[in-house]
Amino acid sequence: MSGTICPRCSSSDAVSDCQGMEDGTVIWTIYRCVVCCFSWRDSEPPSAIGLGVRSAAFAVDAANLDHYPKILQQ
Amino acid sequence: MNDLAKRAREITSLRDFLALLEEAGQAITWSERVMPEPDVRNVAVAASRDANGAPAIVFENIAGYPGKRTVVGVHGSWDNIALLLGRPKGTTIRELFFEIAGRWGDADAQISYVPEAQAPIHECRVESGINLYDILPVYRINEYDGGFFLGKASVASRDPEDPDDFGKQNVGIYRLQLQGPDSFTLMTIPSHDMGRQIMAAERTGLPLRIAVMLGNHPGLAVFAATPIGYEESEYAYASAMMGAPIRLTKSGNGIDILADSEIVIEAEMQLGERVLEGPFGEFPGSYSGVRKAPIFKVTAVSHRRDPIFENIYIGRGWTEHDTLIGLHTSAPIYAQLRQNFPEVTAVNALYQHGLTGIISVKNRMAGFAKTVALRALSTPHGIMYLKNLIMVDADVDPFDLNQVMWALSTRTRADDIIVLPNMPAVPIDPSAVVPGKGHRLIIDATSYLRPDPIGEAHLVSPPIGPEIDELSKKIRSMQGGTSA
Ligand SMILES: [Zn+2]
Numbered sequence: 373m374s375g376t377i378c379p380r381c382s383s384s385d386a387v388s389d390c391q392g393m394e395d396g397t398v399i400w401t402i403y404r405c406v407v408c409c410f411s412w413r414d415s416e417p418p419s420a421i422g423l424g425v426r427s428a429a430f431a432v433d434a435a436n437l438d439h440y441p442k443i444l445q446q
Numbered sequence: 447m448n449d450l451a452k453r454a455r456e457i458t459s460l461r462d463f464l465a466l467l468e469e470a471g472q473a474i475t476w477s478e479r480v481m482p483e484p485d486v487r488n489v490a491v492a493a494s495r496d497a498n499g500a501p502a503i504v505f506e507n508i509a510g511y512p513g514k515r516t517v518v519g520v521h522g523s524w525d526n527i528a529l530l531l532g533r534p535k536g537t538t539i540r541e542l543f544f545e546i547a548g549r550w551g552d553a554d555a556q557i558s559y560v561p562e563a564q565a566p567i568h569e570c571r572v573e574s575g576i577n578l579y580d581i582l583p584v585y586r587i588n589e590y591d592g593g594f595f596l597g598k599a600s601v602a603s604r605d606p607e608d609p610d611d612f613g614k615q616n617v618g619i620y621r622l623q624l625q626g627p628d629s630f631t632l633m634t635i636p637s638h639d640m641g642r643q644i645m646a647a648e649r650t651g652l653p654l655r656i657a658v659m660l661g662n663h664p665g666l667a668v669f670a671a672t673p674i675g676y677e678e679s680e681y682a683y684a685s686a687m688m689g690a691p692i693r694l695t696k697s698g699n700g701i702d703i704l705a706d707s708e709i710v711i712e713a714e715m716q717l718g719e720r721v722l723e724g725p726f727g728e729f730p731g732s733y734s735g736v737r738k739a740p741i742f743k744v745t746a747v748s749h750r751r752d753p754i755f756e757n758i759y760i761g762r763g764w765t766e767h768d769t770l771i772g773l774h775t776s777a778p779i780y781a782q783l784r785q786n787f788p789e790v791t792a793v794n795a796l797y798q799h800g801l802t803g804i805i806s807v808k809n810r811m812a813g814f815a816k817t818v819a820l821r822a823l824s825t826p827h828g829i830m831y832l833k834n835l836i837m838v839d840a841d842v843d844p845f846d847l848n849q850v851m852w853a854l855s856t857r858t859r860a861d862d863i864i865v866l867p868n869m870p871a872v873p874i875d876p877s878a879v880v881p882g883k884g885h886r887l888i889i890d891a892t893s894y895l896r897p898d899p900i901g902e903a904h905l906v907s908p909p910i911g912p913e914i915d916e917l918s919k920k921i922r923s924m925q926g927g928t929s930a
Contacts, residue, residue: 380592389577389579389626389627390577390579390580390627391510392509392510392511393510393512394509394510394512399509399510400482400509400510402579402594404593404625404626408722409592409593409625409721409722409723410592410593411592411593411594411624411625412586412593413482413483413586415481415482415483415509415510416483416484416586417483417484417589419589420483420484420586420589420590426590427590429590430590430725430733432722432736437722440722440735440736440737440738441735441737441738442720442737442738443633443634443635443720443737443738443739443740444634444635444636444641444644444645444648444740446645446648446649
């Protein structure tokens with residue numbers, strides 16, 4: 373694991389999925405949290421991806437993932 | 447057939463339509479460098495302010511995506527919808543409504559097949575090392591979306607239990623969230639065709655393969671977004687409604703796809719698996735919750751050379767979503783009501799996918815409009831969506847909100863409304879009592895007939911008819927200026 377911290381659930385299990393390159397320079401990196409499935413680009417404004425800056429209303433509790441409903445249950 | 451109508455029928459692809467829009471001043475190229483977030487969203491929202499005249503916007507200089515293009519707003523204004531339907535810019539919404547309503551059952555489908563080797567969609571093919579984040583210049587549509595969404599993808603699939611039936615092949619727009627370089631989730635509900643197919647595959651253990659088409663013939667998005675009968679082919683329907691041929695080919699995983707689309711993603715569902723999806727800023731203007739949704743693994747991607755990634759801005763209205771689906775939400779309700787009640791003269795269900803609808807009707811007898819309203823609630827779309835219904839007389843144009851307000855002001859009594867408690871509701875309606883259950887409201891804003899004693903015997907009758915329509919157009923043309 374990369375050790376990158378997820379701004380939504382604060383887990384430190386985010387992986388890097390893609391880098392935007394221009395002339396050999398990295399412009400941005402897209403990360404994905406394997407715990408809560410949040411994905412983000414490190415060039416986004418802090419209001420969307422800043423740990424502690426994001427609206428708490430959109431936080432996900434990594435310890436309580438069971439309560440999210442599963443769609444299309446038989 | 448006039449020139450505009452001929453041009454519209456000659457459209458075979460997104461590229462054709464963008465060329466037509468550009469000629470008409472209805473597509474612009476954004477060459478200034480933009481960050482994927484928040485710039486693409488900001489430009490799209492700014493354009494959406496002009497529901498009548500907003501252009502499609504092609505971004506060709508997106509940071510980190512050299513050489514790649516994204517387009518938003520292809521269906522983002524009534525002028526763009528008018529050009530798609532072969533009508534001039536400035537055509538009124540009411541005229542566009544009757545243009546679509548008039549095409550109902552009017553023409554036959556014209557479907558042709560192109561060999562895969564000759565189909566533009568297969569010009570470039572990626573079968574290994576697939577990274578959707580790299581192929582698609584994605585952007586976060588709304589600030590608190592849970593990830594990067596494809597908001598305008600037409601998903602084609604075969605019925606897992608009857609894979610050879612052309613008609614049971616489904617094409618629909620479902621929101622997809624990227625879940626890694628070669629995975630995505632798909633959001634649907636059990637009553638949608640895709641929901642039925644997913645549940646059938648998981649019940650039987652049969653594979654469910656799909657083809658996700660991006661950057662499609664602009665008629666498909668308009669005419670395949672509305673529920674039709676399960677056994678009717680959306681391709682055939684879209685072709686008939688456009689009055690134009692549609693070219694199909696096969697995807698690498700055996701599904702019929704549009705031969706001239708920009709990009710197709712082939713994928714297979716991971717049976718029984720669910721991962722967290724959402725939130726997503728949806729058409730009511732609020733975020734969906736976080737839920738566990740089925741996940742698909744990408745097996746291959748085909749695309750045209752220099753593909754254009756088409757996406758949408760959707761959220762709190764007015765947005766492209768409203769112009770994309772509004773008229774074709776309204777027209778089926780109109781056609782279905784008129785089967786029983788020819789007194790219905792127009793249906794406006796433009797607002798939030800029909801959460802509010804306005805129906806004009808010639809009152810046959812006292813209270814008749816309420817009977818029609820109750821019938822509207824039992825149409826396929828009405829069952830889940832028509833939450834607030836305003837019934838007006840036939841002398842009120844439901845597409846002219848000033849007239850609707852007049853009817854509300856002068857023909858409504860506060861005790862002449864109906865509230866139906868605890869009815870089915872579309873799960874993402876934020877006003878629902880609980881998701882999936884809520885109240886319905888019918889406001890009868892029609893005038894009173896006998897035996898009601900009020901009546902309206904002394905109405906002012908302003909001049910109406912073709913002469914007034916022409917004068918109205920003349921006034922607009924005398925204003926000069928440009929539509930842009
Ligand atoms: Zn997380």
